Amino acid sequence: MKMMTYGYIKMIRELVGHTPIILNCTGGILLNDKREVLLNLRTDTHNWSLPGGYLEYGETFAQGLVREYKEDSGLDVRIVRPLKLFDKGETKYPNGDVAQTIAMLYLVAPVGGSLLTQATDETLGLKFWPFDDLPPLLNQQNADMLAYAAANV
Template sequence: MANYIKEIRELVGHKPLILNASAGIVANDQQEVLLNLRTDTHNWSLPGGYLEYGESFATAMVREYKEDAGLDVKVVKSLGIFDQGFTKYPNGDVTQVISQLYLVQPIGGHTLDEATDETLDLKYFPLDQLPPLLNQQTADMLAAAKTYFDQL
């Protein structure tokens, strides 16, 4: 069932929803993380997104990574579930997002070199020099990644 969220929004309008999403952390050799500049909010987030009906967290993350960043990825490790993601989008939609975060490894594809309908830009950032982020949940996920990398 593609476009599950769109179908739900057609029924409930901008009413606050609890949604499930997944995101992935790709880090380069300097432990900088790949972020995407979003077209909807014009701030940065981890590649990832909402689950379609019937998808697992991992399947959705792999699909969304390809859409948002152009990379084929595989799951290396779960870095946790984050359930305090509150976002109000420019179109008026309000969500509380429950997100599964994965450490992932690129296995193919290449980073997008032009804007898409969801991504304006992709860039690696040091975890202590982050740009303006989508929301507190994104900041929390990046803090968890930093803790993970600091323990290596």
């Protein structure tokens, strides 16, 4: 495998501006003992999403998930099992960027690290939410992923 190229999406955006693009991403379902799911409050859109994110060039879905989960939550996770691929989704960002997202969803378990206690450049906060009382979400794809997990995990 070739080395990963960090900053890939930024490089692409510099070339195409706000032109809609297709991006691969990944997200993880982490449940607490009350069967609540961990979500992160995003700095860019000020709504909630599953920890995860876009793949860098050369990364697999699994590698991207472990890296992004750590960035978004502070936790080191292991993949318990893949859940489903979601290929219908679009995200519109406040800066005008639009992306069609192809997202691989995984069930994960913590293996180290600790939940972030301070805001970062990507995460304002973290909270466990019951599936039947979710906050405003990033997009319909996150809602679809959470609905799938509620029924299948």
